[in-house]
Amino acid sequence: MNYVGIDVGTTGIKVLVVNENGEIVDRFDRPLKVYAPRPAWSEQNPHDWWDGVLDLLRKIPKRYEVKSIGLSGQMHSLVALDENYEVVRPAILWSDQRTTSQCKEATGVLGGEKNVISMVGNPILEGFTVGKILWIKENESDNFKKIKHVMLPKDYIALKLTGNAGTEWSDASGTACYDVKNHRWNSKVIDALEINYELFPPISPSHSIRGKLREDLSRDLGWKDVDVICGGADNAVSALGIGIFKPGDCMVSVGTSGTVLGITSSKIPDLDGKLHYFNHVIDETSYYMGVMLSATSSFDWIRSLVAKDDTLSKIEEMVKNSPAGSKGLIFLPYLNGERTPHRDPHARGVIFGISLLSKKEDMLRSVIEGVTFGLRDSFELIKDKTEVRRVRITGGGSNNTEWVKIIASNFKLQIEIPEMNEGGAYGAAMLAAIGEGRGIEEISKWIRVKETIDPVSEWMNFYDEWFLEYKKLYDDLKQIFYEIDLLVKNMI
Structure with missing residues (x-):
């Protein structure tokens, strides 16, 4: 039995196949391009993520019996989808710096930075998701009218794998409209910024099951009864991975x-x-x-x-x-x-x-x-x-x-x-195992220390x-x- 870990990074996608003992059976990767249509802008096409993930999954030999898939992904980046979950515009990435005025205005509307932090746990920074939503609202009104769902990169991949929309605690934390202390979207923040609350997906624990792998994908990949675990934000999943x-x-x-x-x-x-x-x-x-x-x-x-x-x-x-x-x-x-x-x-x-x-x-x-x-x-x-x-x-x-x-x-x-120094993909495979009921203390034994350095x-x-x-x-x-x-x- 094997677990698959997928990491959707900024510069590339990595897929690992990990066995029940935490040993890497196989690995695959594919580079990604970042587009800069204007100075300080950073964008990617979500279709490139999905095409890359599907291509790498198809490279996994069918002889590997896969139990579940875990996910890791770049934080903050905005995926804007219409009512049919189709991409409205290129994703605005975490590294994009176009939203300074929107972040400052939102902070003022919410009573200043300390008040914002008390509500959502963090200030509203240019890299965070909510400023990107406000930028589209202000600068691309036609696109904004089409947006019915907002997601984060690895959640978009989970949607394509299962057909189910959602996010989880660790990635929602970086949107600046999620209450980190209480694990929920902050309706006061969302309402004050005049954003439709219905844009935001349901939230689950990171190790919970998002759904079963779609039947057509199961046939394509030669797998049966595979669970897709919600996964997590890249920094958190990378930490788990060591x-x-x-x-x-x-x-x-x-x-x-x-x-x-x-x-x-x-x-x-x-x-x-x-x-x-x-x-x-x-x-x-x-x-x-x-x-x-x-x-x-x-x-x-x-x-x-x-x-x-x-x-x-x-x-x-x-x-x-x-x-x-x-x-x-x-x-x-x-x-x-x-x-x-x-x-x-x-x-x-x-x-x-x-x-x-x-x-x-x-x-x-x-x-x-x-x-x-x-x-x-x-x-x-x-x-x-x-x-x-x-x-x-x-x-x-x-x-x-x-x-x-x-x-x-x-x-x-x-x-x-x-x-082990495999980043988010290995942590995602660990989450896949935890999502299937294996305990964190058991799975953490997969990690071995190569060397200890003293001061x-x-x-x-x-x-x-x-x-x-x-x-x-x-x-x-x-x-x-x-x-x-x-x-x-x-x-x-």
């Missing part, structure tokens, strides 16, 4: 962006709006999450400038040869602005302290330290909200042992590196002081970032 599901657990994801996610049983959101507060895919748990915009992308940038011909193992050796503090260099990792903790689109990257003694290994280490400080910003905020007892790391940065040591020394905790004791006190200097540097430059951004825009 065994992060209990209060006190923390995931650090060092990918293109950097994410720190802490599981909690708390019902209190971050009223300052620096941390996201979303439902997890496991009952009675939620998570606080901080996001920095440039993690491995910062590393890739400095590598392209000073070490493009060096292997990753050679670069790791170079980083080891530079001491903690990179001989006086501090890197601010704001190459594309920042989200946590500053929410500052004007901020930019800085390498501070360069001298004639600075070498490329110092620059490489300073970038790794600066990204780590960005992660620490989120980690410190999460620790103020909930206890953190265990940390696991995933993403490309987890392959650099020296980097993980630097993170462990800043967090002052051991960091576990799991054997370096002689670095810890130093990094406490160096982190304070890093934070002061941003404070001193904040106004200058804003002024320079205006000057540059006026010159373009």
